[in-house]
Amino acid sequence: xxxxxxxxxxxxxxxxxxxxxxxxxxxxxxxxxxxxxxxxxxxxxxxxxxxxxxxxxxxxxxxxxxxxxxxxxxxxxxxxxxxxxxxxxxxxxxxxxxxxxxxxxxxxxxxxxxxxxxxxxxxxxxxxxxxxxxxxxxxxxxxxxxxxxxxxxxxxxxxxxxxxxxxxxxxxxxxxxxxxxxxxxxxxxxxxxxxxxxxxxxxxxxxxxxxxxxxxxxxxxxxxxxxxxxxxxxxxxxxxxxxxxxxxxxxxxxxxxxxxxxxxxxxxxxxxxxxxxxxxxxxxxxxxxxxxxxxxxxxxxxxxxxxxxxxxxxxxxxxxxxxxxxxxxxxxxxxxxxxxxxxxxxxxxxxxxxxxxxxxxxxxxxxxxxxxxxxxxxxxxxxxxxxxxxxxxxxxxxxxxxxxxxxxxxxxxxxxxxxxxxxxx
Amino acid sequence: xxxxxxxxxxxxxxxxxxxxxxxxxxxxxxxxxxxxxxxxxxxxxxxxxxxxxxxxxxxxxxxxxxxxxxxxxxxxxxxxxxxxxxxxxxxxxxxxxxxxxxxxxxxxxxxxxxxxxxxxxxxxxxxxxxxxxxxxxxxxxxxxxxxxxxxxxxxxxxxxxxxxxxxxxxxxxxxxxxxxxxxxxxxxxxxxxxxxxxxxxxxxxxxxxxxxxxxxxxxxxxxxxxxxxxxxxxxxxxxxxxxxxxxxxxxxxxxxxxxxxxxxxxxxxxxxxxxxxxxxxxxxxxxxxxxxxxxxxxxxxxxxxxxxxxxxxxxxxxxxxxxxxxxxxxxxxxxxxxxxxxxxxxxxxxxxxxxxxxxxxxxxxxxxxxxxxxxxxxxxxxxxxxxxxxxxxxxxxxxxxxxxxxxxxxxxxxxxxxxxxxxxx
Numbered sequence: 001x002x003x004x005x006x007x008x009x010x011x012x013x014x015x016x017x018x019x020x021x022x023x024x025x026x027x028x029x030x031x032x033x034x035x036x037x038x039x040x041x042x043x044x045x046x047x048x049x050x051x052x053x054x055x056x057x058x059x060x061x062x063x064x065x066x067x068x069x070x071x072x073x074x075x076x077x078x079x080x081x082x083x084x085x086x087x088x089x090x091x092x093x094x095x096x097x098x099x100x101x102x103x104x105x106x107x108x109x110x111x112x113x114x115x116x117x118x119x120x121x122x123x124x125x126x127x128x129x130x131x132x133x134x135x136x137x138x139x140x141x142x143x144x145x146x147x148x149x150x151x152x153x154x155x156x157x158x159x160x161x162x163x164x165x166x167x168x169x170x171x172x173x174x175x176x177x178x179x180x181x182x183x184x185x186x187x188x189x190x191x192x193x194x195x196x197x198x199x200x201x202x203x204x205x206x207x208x209x210x211x212x213x214x215x216x217x218x219x220x221x222x223x224x225x226x227x228x229x230x231x232x233x234x235x236x237x238x239x240x241x242x243x244x245x246x247x248x249x250x251x252x253x254x255x256x257x258x259x260x261x262x263x264x265x266x267x268x269x270x271x272x273x274x275x276x277x278x279x280x281x282x283x284x285x286x287x288x289x290x291x292x293x294x295x296x297x298x299x300x301x302x303x304x305x306x307x308x309x310x311x312x313x314x315x316x317x318x319x320x321x322x323x324x325x326x327x328x329x330x331x332x333x334x335x336x337x338x339x340x341x342x343x344x345x346x347x348x349x350x351x352x353x354x355x356x357x358x359x360x361x362x363x364x365x366x367x368x369x370x371x372x373x374x375x376x377x378x379x380x381x382x383x384x385x386x387x388x389x390x391x392x393x394x395x396x397x398x399x400x401x402x403x404x405x406x407x408x409x410x411x412x413x414x415x416x417x418x419x420x421x422x423x424x425x
Numbered sequence: 426x427x428x429x430x431x432x433x434x435x436x437x438x439x440x441x442x443x444x445x446x447x448x449x450x451x452x453x454x455x456x457x458x459x460x461x462x463x464x465x466x467x468x469x470x471x472x473x474x475x476x477x478x479x480x481x482x483x484x485x486x487x488x489x490x491x492x493x494x495x496x497x498x499x500x501x502x503x504x505x506x507x508x509x510x511x512x513x514x515x516x517x518x519x520x521x522x523x524x525x526x527x528x529x530x531x532x533x534x535x536x537x538x539x540x541x542x543x544x545x546x547x548x549x550x551x552x553x554x555x556x557x558x559x560x561x562x563x564x565x566x567x568x569x570x571x572x573x574x575x576x577x578x579x580x581x582x583x584x585x586x587x588x589x590x591x592x593x594x595x596x597x598x599x600x601x602x603x604x605x606x607x608x609x610x611x612x613x614x615x616x617x618x619x620x621x622x623x624x625x626x627x628x629x630x631x632x633x634x635x636x637x638x639x640x641x642x643x644x645x646x647x648x649x650x651x652x653x654x655x656x657x658x659x660x661x662x663x664x665x666x667x668x669x670x671x672x673x674x675x676x677x678x679x680x681x682x683x684x685x686x687x688x689x690x691x692x693x694x695x696x697x698x699x700x701x702x703x704x705x706x707x708x709x710x711x712x713x714x715x716x717x718x719x720x721x722x723x724x725x726x727x728x729x730x731x732x733x734x735x736x737x738x739x740x741x742x743x744x745x746x747x748x749x750x751x752x753x754x755x756x757x758x759x760x761x762x763x764x765x766x767x768x769x770x771x772x773x774x775x776x777x778x779x780x781x782x783x784x785x786x787x788x789x790x791x792x793x794x795x796x797x798x799x800x801x802x803x804x805x806x807x808x809x810x811x812x813x814x815x816x817x818x819x820x821x822x823x824x825x826x827x828x829x830x831x832x833x834x835x836x837x838x839x840x841x842x843x844x845x846x847x848x849x850x
Contacts, residue, residue: 052645053644053645053659053662054659054662054663054666054672056663057662057663057666057667058666058667069647069648071648071653071818071819072653073648073653074651076816078814078816080703080705107640107706107707108638108639108640108653108707109638109639109640109641109651109652109653110639110640110651111651125705125706125707126705126749126816127640127653127748127749127816129651164814164816168812168817169816169817169818169819170818170819174819176819176822177822182849184663184822184848184849185659185660185663185664185667185754186660186750186754186818186821186822186848187822188659188660188662188663189656189657189659189660189663189750189754189818190656190818190819190822191645191659192644192645192654192655192656192658192659193648193653193654193656193750193818194648194654195645195646195647195648195654196645197644197645197646198645213533213534214533214534214535215532215533215534215535215552216534219478219617219622220477220478220616220617220620220621220622220623221620221622222494222620223494223496223498223618223619223620226499226534226535226536226554227534228496228497228498228533228534228552228618229617229618229619229620230617231614231615231617231618232614233617234478234479234610234613234614234616234617235610235611235613235614237478237479237482237613238479238481238482238609238610238613238614239610241479241482241483242482242483242610247479278505280505280550280551281532281550282532282533282550323552324551324552325611325614325618329610329611329614353778387593389503389589391501391503391551391552391589391594392593392594393496393594393595393611393614393615393618394496394594394595394599394601394615396611397601397602397609397611397612397615423609423611424607424609
């Protein structure tokens with residue numbers, strides 16, 4: 001935890017993890033921690049917000065939406081044509097059409113005022129109120145123009161045909177959307193149609209991003225001497241935004257455990273701590289978390305991103321994310337992103353399009369460990385990158401996507417079918 | 426175009442489309458119109474904007490990103506361990522370890538100041554500058570603590586081992602990202618790592634949403650009498666946002682061709698006109714577009730959404746979208762959304778997860794027409810909804826997704842495998 005620790009202590013701590021958790025174990029703990037956070041969220045006074053419809057798409061509904069109205073509220077035409085008495089058309093045959101007096105018209109929002117008498121018809125447009133007296137719509141395709149003021153019906157219709165009934169779309173009292181629904185465009189539309197101008201949704205998770213390491217210059221700075229420019233901060237910010245969390249401004253803490261301790265106490269839903277997550281001399285994040293909260297998982301059977309930690313502090317989920325940029329992407333996508341996606345009503349799975357493709361070259365792995373293999377895609381085959389170090393940010397920029405090698409496999413052979421995840425999805 | 430047109434003229438115009446374009450024909454025209462718009466975009470003075478990194482993810486890069494720097498800029502350790510002279514370890518065997526004097530340490534951002542002498546080692550952390558004199562990193566796992574001030578090396582290393590070379594991640598002059606790249610989180614990170622605090626990206630397409638129909642009350646209003654509340658406006662706004670366009674405030678134009686004519690002249694990249702898109706009495710949008718611009722496609726062999734129109738007006742792409750809510754979703758997703766997604770660097774395909782599932786009940790169609798079939802999913806099977814009218818917004822709220830029946834199929838039989846698109850993706 002400090003540079004004054006003795007060499008021998010440091011050496012012990014540099015030796016790596018005694019036990020590594022499987023990815024499955026880590027995900028199991030994480031899912032239960034997310035469940036617990038979601039369950040307690042209802043009690044928080046600021047858990048929800050009331051938003052106008054135009055801001056609701058993609059958000060998670062906090063209370064059931066029940067319709068107070070029927071839709072439609074009146075009978076309507078489902079086709080362009082004529083509102084008729086079906087009985088007037090009973091005599092129609094191939095040789096015999098029937099002339100009807102056109103008594104008026106009904107347009108959407110502008111109904112025919114009277115009642116349709118026998119022998120008459122009212123011209124009607126799709127969606128227009130269906131007039132009293134009539135019992136069916138004769139589609140315009142089944143008519144010919146008649147003498148002035150008349151229309152010739154050339155086919156019969158049955159009573160009720162092409163007439164939309166009251167409430168056939170939405171019944172009053174119908175439960176339209178359950179609490180917890182991730183709102184689609186059509187859900188927002190249906191709320192509008194029943195006269196609901198805003199919806200109660202859960203607020204988006206607030207995420208603080210803490211960057212450790214005194215060698216880091218802030219994002220976008222020109223690298224100077226032996227100091228490097230932070231890239232994990234912009235990476236994590238972008239991932240959080242993509243998964244619909246609200247990232248706070250990046251916080252650079254240097255190698256000061258006191259600053260990290262302070263940061264753990266400030267409000268957030270999710271804390272991402274980048275760097276200092278392993279068991280080396282300057283890796284103080286795990287100890288600080290264990291001191292003020294719970295370090296539930298530390299060290300994974302995963303390459304890269306073995307030095308990942310998962311835990312919580314009060315109601316905050318905490319992710320200790322390795323400083324190497326490839327490990328950072330891998331751990332953040334798999335674990336922190338999962339939490340955000342689940343909080344926004346999704347499944348938690350990595351948000352990439354998948355397909356089965358052929359592996360073009362053998363990739364070594366080791367049983368008992370899961371591997372994140374970045375690949376380039378060429379047609380229906382994928383190829384591992386030549387350079388693959390976790391320190392190489394360029395590899396995930398040049399890669400088109402990745403696949404996983406499971407714990408059961410010692411290698412993945414050329415010609416095998418692998419589940420390819422595309423970074424471009 | 427006006428309510429004063431004679432009955433006979435109206436009747437002719439109510440008879441439907443003489444010719445319907447296939448979806449393939451419509452998409453072909455649309456793709457070439459999008460290509461043309463993208464090609465001319467570069468000449469617009471406001472085509473691009475310079476954004477800070479934290480706003481760049483998901484945007485389309487407008488100019489190639491070339492690195493001006495090497496990353497890393499200095500040799501660095503790739504493991505925790507000791508910087509050593511590999512020649513000092515040549516005598517190591519199973520029975521024989523070698524003690525080295527620990528001359529100091531190198532931490533990230535805090536290099537060892539001197540040069541490493543023969544017989545000495547410098548403790549070094551992953552990412553720390555590799556000191557002069559030494560030629561390899563001996564991982565800590567291959568050492569034991571020695572007497573005070575010393576470390577015992579228990580294995581050999583080859584020269585260069587675990588030393589990261591200058592520029593091995595990114596070479597100076599390397600073309601990192603091409604113009605037109607849709608920026609991923611890691612792309613934003615790599616820009617940061619080379620000292621680039623902002624990126625030039627294309628601005629998001631600006632979309633105006635025009636709602637026609639005097640029967641409509643504004644979104645979220647309580648329906649009154651024979652007037653219905655607009656749901657297409659919120660639907661289109663949500664779709665535009667989801668596809669990363671910038672929707673303007675909804676504009677309600679009633680049934681006034683003059684207002685629509687005026688709206689066509691105002692600035693936008695994309696115009697969506699909802700309602701009045703068919704060939705009926707009040708469907709004036711096609712004529713207005715043909716008058717001031719180009720109505721390239723009108724009437725599709727597609728159910729629902731047959732009364733869709735595609736065209737342009739100056740540099741604006743114009744979509745005439747049917748007023749029925751299911752048709753509105755179908756046409757907007759397939760055509761207008763395609764334009765937005767392609768402008769944002771995507772493929773244009775509908776942005777839903779797909780998988781092959783079994784159809785649980787036969788669905789009728791007709792050859793020569795493409796059908797959009799809303800379904801509920803139960804396990805590995807999908808079932809068409811019982812009610813399926815295009816006027817029923819509730820159907821797309823209750824549905825889990827949809828599949829297409831192609832023009833070649835007269836029906837799709839129970840037991841067939843269909844490509845299911847999930848609304849939840």
